Amino acid sequence: MINNLLKTAVGRLRIIAFLEGCSYLLLGFTMILKYKFGMPQPNYVVGLAHGILFVLYIVLVLQVSFLQRWNLVKIFWAFIASLVPFGTFYADKTIFR
Template sequence: MSDLIKTPLGRFRLVAFLEGLSYLLLGFTMVLKYQYAMPLPNRIVGMAHGVLFVAYVFLLIQVSLEYQWKFKKVILAFLASLIPFGTFYAEKKIY
């Protein structure tokens, strides 16, 4: 695990995984909020997802500059964060 966070790309990949996971959890907590009137889990996961999304974008910028990624690759990595399961797919195909 410590080897994963030693490089900017490793940190980016970790945050990408966590961001994707939080996106999926957000869908689950939406059901809790609207079907079972339990808004607290949605609020907590929503805040975590927002923080992870911002971290993802900042790390994407850092990694793209440091590794001199082409613009198309950066755009695809960004778009992957907007689609459920997108960061998991991008993990295998883009990074």
């Protein structure tokens, strides 16, 4: 199944969207570790991964929107999905399929 998703731009976007959403939720957990328990290292690692995945997500949204000729409303909601917890999971079900 993963090989099939990797063959298309939309498939790659769906994979990165899932990973970006997971990293966003994990970042919330590591913030607790950082500020409540004084453990900054997990937050640094997850924050770095989340930043990289976020940039990849934005690039892939732009690529897919160009290839699929999305309208501005669809592009707007794809971007907003990356800013809301669980947003990329919702976008996968409603926008990317």
